[in-house]
Amino acid sequence: MRVGVVTFPGSLDDRDAARAVRIAGGEAVALWHADADLHGVDAVVLPGGFSYGDYLRCGAIARFAPVMGELVKAAQGGLPVLGICNGFQILCESHLLPGALVRNDSLHFVCRDQRLRIESTSTAWTSSYEVGQEIVVPLKNGEGGYVADEATLDRLEGEGRVVARYLELNPNGSRRDIAGIANERGNVVGLMPHPEHAVEPLTGPTTDGLGFFTSILKGLVEA
Amino acid sequence: MSTAPRKSRDTVDDAIAHPEREQPYAELGLKANEYERIKEILGRRPTSGELAMYSVMWSEHCSYKSSKVHLRQFGDKKPETDKLLVGIGENAGVVDIGQGWAVTFKVESHNHPSYVEPYQGAATGIGGIVRDIISMGARPVAVMDPLRFGAADHPDTRRVLPGVVAGIGGYGNCLGLPNIGGEVVFDPCYQGNPLVNALCLGTLRHEDIHLASAKGVGNLVVLYGAKTGGDGIGGASILASETFEDGGPAKRPAVQVGDPFMEKLLIECTLEVLHAGLVEGIQDLGAAGISCATSELASNGDGGMHVVLDKVPLRDHTLTPEEILMSESQERMAAVVTPANIDAFLDVCRKWDVDAAIIGEVTGTGRLVIEWQGEVIVDVPPRTVAHDGPVYERPIERPDWQDALIADAPSSLKRPASAEEVRATVLQLVGSPNLASKTWVTSQYDRYVLGNTVLAQPEDAGVVRVDEGSGLGVAISTDCNGRFAKLDPYNGAKLALAEAYRNVAATGAEPLAVTNCLNFGSPEDPAVMWQFSEAVRGLADACLELGTPVTGGNVSFYNQTGDVAIHPTPVVGVLGVIDDVEKRTAMALGREGDVVLVLGETRDEFAGSEWAHVVHGHLGGIPPEVDLAAERWLAQVLVAGSRSGLLSAAHDVSDAGIAQALVEMSLRGGVGATVTVPDGTDPFVLLLSESTARAVVTVSPSDVAALESLAGQHGVPVTRLGVVGAPGADLVVENVYGGTASWTLDELRATADATLPALFG
Numbered sequence: 001m002r003v004g005v006v007t008f009p010g011s012l013d014d015r016d017a018a019r020a021v022r023i024a025g026g027e028a029v030a031l032w033h034a035d036a037d038l039h040g041v042d043a044v045v046l047p048g049g050f051s052y053g054d055y056l057r058c059g060a061i062a063r064f065a066p067v068m069g070e071l072v073k074a075a076q077g078g079l080p081v082l083g084i085c086n087g088f089q090i091l092c093e094s095h096l097l098p099g100a101l102v103r104n105d106s107l108h109f110v111c112r113d114q115r116l117r118i119e120s121t122s123t124a125w126t127s128s129y130e131v132g133q134e135i136v137v138p139l140k141n142g143e144g145g146y147v148a149d150e151a152t153l154d155r156l157e158g159e160g161r162v163v164a165r166y167l168e169l170n171p172n173g174s175r176r177d178i179a180g181i182a183n184e185r186g187n188v189v190g191l192m193p194h195p196e197h198a199v200e201p202l203t204g205p206t207t208d209g210l211g212f213f214t215s216i217l218k219g220l221v222e223a
Numbered sequence: 224m225s226t227a228p229r230k231s232r233d234t235v236d237d238a239i240a241h242p243e244r245e246q247p248y249a250e251l252g253l254k255a256n257e258y259e260r261i262k263e264i265l266g267r268r269p270t271s272g273e274l275a276m277y278s279v280m281w282s283e284h285c286s287y288k289s290s291k292v293h294l295r296q297f298g299d300k301k302p303e304t305d306k307l308l309v310g311i312g313e314n315a316g317v318v319d320i321g322q323g324w325a326v327t328f329k330v331e332s333h334n335h336p337s338y339v340e341p342y343q344g345a346a347t348g349i350g351g352i353v354r355d356i357i358s359m360g361a362r363p364v365a366v367m368d369p370l371r372f373g374a375a376d377h378p379d380t381r382r383v384l385p386g387v388v389a390g391i392g393g394y395g396n397c398l399g400l401p402n403i404g405g406e407v408v409f410d411p412c413y414q415g416n417p418l419v420n421a422l423c424l425g426t427l428r429h430e431d432i433h434l435a436s437a438k439g440v441g442n443l444v445v446l447y448g449a450k451t452g453g454d455g456i457g458g459a460s461i462l463a464s465e466t467f468e469d470g471g472p473a474k475r476p477a478v479q480v481g482d483p484f485m486e487k488l489l490i491e492c493t494l495e496v497l498h499a500g501l502v503e504g505i506q507d508l509g510a511a512g513i514s515c516a517t518s519e520l521a522s523n524g525d526g527g528m529h530v531v532l533d534k535v536p537l538r539d540h541t542l543t544p545e546e547i548l549m550s551e552s553q554e555r556m557a558a559v560v561t562p563a564n565i566d567a568f569l570d571v572c573r574k575w576d577v578d579a580a581i582i583g584e585v586t587g588t589g590r591l592v593i594e595w596q597g598e599v600i601v602d603v604p605p606r607t608v609a610h611d612g613p614v615y616e617r618p619i620e621r622p623d624w625q626d627a628l629i630a631d632a633p634s635s636l637k638r639p640a641s642a643e644e645v646r647a648t649v650l651q652l653v654g655s656p657n658l659a660s661k662t663w664v665t666s667q668y669d670r671y672v673l674g675n676t677v678l679a680q681p682e683d684a685g686v687v688r689v690d691e692g693s694g695l696g697v698a699i700s701t702d703c704n705g706r707f708a709k710l711d712p713y714n715g716a717k718l719a720l721a722e723a724y725r726n727v728a729a730t731g732a733e734p735l736a737v738t739n740c741l742n743f744g745s746p747e748d749p750a751v752m753w754q755f756s757e758a759v760r761g762l763a764d765a766c767l768e769l770g771t772p773v774t775g776g777n778v779s780f781y782n783q784t785g786d787v788a789i790h791p792t793p794v795v796g797v798l799g800v801i802d803d804v805e806k807r808t809a810m811a812l813g814r815e816g817d818v819v820l821v822l823g824e825t826r827d828e829f830a831g832s833e834w835a836h837v838v839h840g841h842l843g844g845i846p847p848e849v850d851l852a853a854e855r856w857l858a859q860v861l862v863a864g865s866r867s868g869l870l871s872a873a874h875d876v877s878d879a880g881i882a883q884a885l886v887e888m889s890l891r892g893g894v895g896a897t898v899t900v901p902d903g904t905d906p907f908v909l910l911l912s913e914s915t916a917r918a919v920v921t922v923s924p925s926d927v928a929a930l931e932s933l934a935g936q937h938g939v940p941v942t943r944l945g946v947v948g949a950p951g952a953d954l955v956v957e958n959v960y961g962g963t964a965s966w967t968l969d970e971l972r973a974t975a976d977a978t979l980p981a982l983f984g
Contacts, residue, residue: 009576010484012399016674019691048672050397053484109392109667138671140396197671202805203688204671 001220003213004031004041006071008062012049013084013196020196021045024213036066043080043124043216044071046087048140048194058101058143059089068094080124080216081188085141088180088190097181097190098156099148104141105173113205114139114193115167116179120160123186124219128211134167135208137198139179144172144192146181156181163189232544233271234598242268251278257613264607272593272600275545276608279511280518283780286612289746290778293756296763297773304772306735309432315355315425316774317432318736320800322695325429327361330369330422330701330740330796332779336479337419341386346394346481348421350553353398353486354507357493358556360433361425364673365687366395368405368421369701369740369794370664373414375656375982380409383417385983391421392667397483398490401676402668403685406701406794409656412709415784420740420777420794424699426689433497435506437524437559440587442503444520444528445565446513447572447579448489449554452538454479456549485554485577492575493556501568504559514548514608516557517583521591521605524559528605530583530593544595559585619756620749629710631843633829638907642962645906648838650966650974652879652911653886655837659978660890677804681887683726683875688804696804698732700797704878705790706831707846712754716761716793717849721915722877723797724769728858729873729918731808731865732799737766739776739795744788746780754791755780762793768851771797801865808865810874811892817871817947818927819896821881823857823917824940825909832913833879853916856937861918863933869926876917881944882910884919885954886971895954895968898945906959921947 003021005028007014018028029041033051038044051062062068068090075081075096083091091097104110115136118129129135148156153175156162163180170177172192180191195209233244248258251274261269261277269277283289298310308325309317315329333348349366356363368391373380395402400423437444496502504524506516513535521528532544542550560568565581572579586592591608593601639645652658661680670679677696678686684700702722708715724734739762744751766773782789801807812819829835830844864870872892876884889895900906922930927943934941948955955965 010397010487012397012487012672016672019674049399050484050487053397053482053487055484108389109396109669111666111669111671140669140671142396194671197674200674202677203674 001026001217002029002041003027003216004029004038004044006031006033006044006046006067008033008051008065010050010052011047013047013194016196017045017047017084020199020209020213023199024210024217026213026217031067033065033067036070038070038074042220046081046083046090048085048087051086051090058086059093062090063093072096075188078185078187082125082212083190084194084196085192088192091188091190096188097183098152099146101143102145102147103143104145109142110171111138111140112171114171116164116193117167118164119162120182122160123163123182123189125189125212125215126163127219128215136206137193137195137209138205139171139193141172141192144174146174146178146192148175159184164191232595232598232600234600235270235602238268238270244268246274248274248278252282253278257281260613265603270600272545272548273603275549276514276518276601279514279549280608281612283746285511285515287778288613289615289617289780290755291614292616293759296759300763300767301772302767302770304770307772307774308429310774315359316736317359318774318798320689320695320697322690322693323429324426324689324695325432326424326426326697326798327356327359328422328424328699328738328796328798329355329775330420330738330794331777332740332742333419333421334416334742334779334782337387338383338417341383342390342393343480345387345390345419347479347553348419349391349394350481350483350486351509352421352423354509354556356423356425357490358435358505358507359425360431360497361427362494363400363423363425363490364675365403365424365685366400366422367403367685367699367701370406371408371410371413371418371792373409373417374411375409377414379414381983387419388664388667394481394483396669398487399672401670401672401679403670403676403679403687404700405680407661407664410705410790412790416782416789418742418782418792422701422796431497433502433505435519435523436504437520437528437585439503439561440525440585442559442561442585443565443581444530444583444585445558445560445568445579446535446555446582447558447577448556449482449485449552450536450538450578451547451550452552453542453546453550454552456546456551479551479553481553488575488577489554489556492572492577496558496568496571499567499571501564502558502560506557508555508557510551512550512552518591518605518608520557520559522609525585525587526605527586527588528583528591529586532593532595534580534582536578536580544600617746617752618749619752621753622750628843629845633835633841633844636835636839636841640960642959642964645910645959646964646966649882652833652837652883653971654974654978656978657833658879658883660975661979662976663979663983677807678730678809681891682810683729686730686732686801686804686807694803694805696801698727698730698799698801700726701794702726703792703794704831705792706836706842708758708791708793709842710831710844710846712757712791713761714846714849715791716758717765717851718846718915719793719795720762720765720769721849721851721854722875723795724771724854724858725875725918727797727799728861729808729875731806731862732801733862734771734797734799734858736798737771737773737795739773739793741776741778742782742789742792742794743780744783748788751788758791758793762795765851769855806865806868808870808873810872810888812888812894812896812921812947813871813892814923815947815949816924817921818924819898819919819921819944819947820930821917821919821942821944822860822934822939823853824914825912825917826914827908828912828914834911847913847915850916856939857916857918860934860937860939864920864930869922869930869933870920871923872921874919876919877913880911880913881919888919889954889968890972890975893968894948894950895952896945896947897955897957900956900958901942910956
């Protein structure tokens with residue numbers, strides 16, 4: 001199974017995402033922002049970082065990268081896409097996901113081991129988990145507060161598209177403690193915390209993040 | 224600010240034709256004798272461009288003119304080692320860690336800019352040290368920041384600290400470098416002179432080492448990265464070389480502004496051109512900008528370079544040539560590239576959207592010639608700019624107050640005399656700013672990025688994995704107790720090294736090499752020069768004895784307000800190697816029933832201690848005894864115990880002694896311990912003395928004999944203290960003046976966690 005990891009100028013967690021794909025048993029394929037070609041990958045991860053320095057607005061410039069044109073088309077056709085942190089911001093800017101990510105309510109960048117509850121396992125990226133399962137993965141963001149209008153939030157809740165929620169402490173002021181959401185089809189997921197940093201007992205607080213990557217590989221094998 | 228002469232250009236021909244023109248050398252920070260020396264070198268007066276170059280390159284910050292004669296000891300007393308691939312003098316030293324891997328690491332100060340503009344000062348401190356590392360051909364893999372501020376509750380600390388922390392986070396996080404440790408220390412002596420030191424660690428294969436030199440006549444000099452602007456002009460020469468005076472002109476424009484996104488592109492672009500073999504020599508642009516890069520590259524190479532200054536891409540087209548030479552705009556690098564490789568080099572720059580311009584070429588003339596609008600404005604022997612600056616043997620005098628300071632021993636300070644008083648004292652210390660949790664600071668830094676962080680703060684040392692296949696890794700720690708150094712600069716520097724060395728060993732890594740950042744007051748004060756010379760002598764002696772060579776470092780003088788200097792603060796960084804990071808020892812108490820022991824000997828030593836500082840506001844006496852042989856034996860036990868899997872936890876004993884060590888280990892593990900003060904031992908001394916060469920460790924009950932045997936072989940005393948409790952158990956100390964002192968983890972955590980948020984929001 002080939003999972004693409006896109007590198008934009010300013011992407012930082014691309015190596016980590018590729019490592020997580022490998023540990024889960026997949027083949028990581030490096031995709032370049034300026035190359036309007038997905039090279040036939042079976043799924044794509046948009047990694048964390050500060051694409052284009054987060055200048056203008058997080059993700060606002062990256063959405064215009066040549067690779068994104070292909071990615072948006074493929075995602076609309078059902079290609080599994082996971083956007084982590086900056087990747088989540090890019091997915092919102094690309095209108096593949098509703099809402100936006102705003103400055104943390106604390107006004108500080110925050111890096112912590114965050115407890116989450118998995119709310120939906122019917123997405124391409126969460127089928128390895130149980131509904132209600134609690135996991136701990138790193139969270140690190142300066143602009144991670146998820147916002148949308150009430151109607152959108154109600155629809156996300158009603159359609160089971162809230163993928164994960166913050167437990168114990170809402171680290172960034174996200175509405176309804178939302179840590180991640182999916183599109184209607186469930187193939188596109190945006191997540192503010194970093195599961196790719198929780199895949200090895202040596203370097204992560206847990207290995208709870210591996211499930212996102214095994215989910216996609218399992219789904220691809222079954223498909 | 225217009226420190227550079229703004230009159231129309233001043234060419235070499237003008238300098239010859241008008242020898243008597245008055246020049247503002249004093250405003251540029253040069254002394255009269257230094258100006259005379261420049262005239263002697265050139266055989267004429269310098270042009271204004273030459274004057275600009277000499278003034279920045281001969282500043283204290285760039286030339287080390289006051290420290291050079293002392294720093295030679297690091298070379299003269301260098302221990303025998305085959306681990307040093309590149310030594311002092313290059314951008315950063317390079318250390319062999321085995322398996323074909325090398326690491327380079329260095330710490331630098333950005334103290335003065337960070338006081339003027341905390342966010343940008345701290346941010347560009349990270350930027351500068353990272354460029355030092357990439358110019359050695361290494362990939363930066365971690366940063367850490369030893370920070371020192373004035374009193375925690377002083378209003379100005381509220382201005383400086385949050386800005387510094389946000390700047391380090393804002394820049395480092397955006398570069399994708401994990402911040403794995405450092406220090407946050409408060410003391411009123413740093414009120415007007417916060418110390419913002421930045422350390423960067425890089426990894427490389429042996430064959431990838433690159434040096435800063437311009438070799439090969441006809442090779443091209445490329446300036447790439449950010450465009451040159453008016454920021455930071457005279458930053459190094461003025462900010463770092465003179466103390467601030469009330470009523471002087473505002474110096475804010477002399478602080479540079481950082482763009483971490485550009486730096487990230489510069490890292491990737493630089494590593495790509497280096498690995499593709501497209502570069503003959505490379506140099507980062509930091510203090511003194513183009514003046515420094517061109518003169519150092521030329522001086523280290525074939526000796527000649529011709530530069531066309533008009534080719535430098537500018538952000539501000541009103542800049543004079545002198546300002547272009549002095550600008551400290553960030554995120555710039557200079558490379559020497561053969562004509563055959565230039566197209567490939569420029570292609571890589573384009574790939575990363577990095578501006579690049581060919582600004583000159585290497586010549587065989589032995590001269591650095593710079594032209595501007597077709598006329599020669601600089602024509603100098605580059606070595607005289609870069610390496611043959613003035614060298615001073617500054618007057619040295621032991622301060623007259625030193626004897627009174629060490630005579631004021633802490634023996635008469637009131638000590639706790641009951642279990643309840645010990646309990647209260649420990650709680651007071653746990654919540655004091657220097658010992659309280661630093662989570663408010665470190666949670667603003669990304670410690671996970673790159674996925675190789677094995678240990679990060681609050682562990683004794685940061686540990687990163689270098690080779691994902693073999694598990695080879697390195698540990699790094701920085702330390703300094705400025706109070707000890709104030710009481711005795713010679714032994715204070717040794718103590719700083721001893722603590723960093725011990726911290727590295729506590730994780731199971733074998734200490735290998737040293738870097739330093741020597742923060743002191745004005746070198747023009749003989750008392751400060753005495754402190755400096757003693758500290759350098761102490762550090763050099765200790766490095767020789769411990770077998771850990773100094774690979775490089777940085778000196779920051781003029782950290783003083785008026786006549787009052789900071790405590791001498793020789794921050795020492797120690798790098799260690801660990802064959803398999805899976806085997807590292809962490810500090811958290813874990814398994815219930817494991818036995819808690821202390822390695823090393825506890826003496827009644829409270830001079831300069833955290834207890835004397837917090838409880839009595841006292842500083843006086845003779846600091847703890849330095850026993851480097853004991854440190855070495857202790858380290859061997861810690862490393863062997865880690866490799867064999869004997870130790871389930873280890874933590875260095877330093878500030879506030881065994882009590883604080885136990886508190887930190889308990890909080891980290893979420894479990895306390897029950898320990899007993901041995902009969903015949905004074906509980907206060909056992910718990911709070913700051914004797915060196917000690918560590919608290921835990922082993923399973925069946926391994927106690929093995930540990931005692933291992934320690935015995937190395938002559939390290941072992942004292943059994945107690946056992947680890949059940950999850951969530953209290954920390955309990957029995958046999959304290961006939962009673963028991965105990966703390967719940969909740970109260971310890973609440974006390975430790977409350978302090979910094981209450982102060983800084």
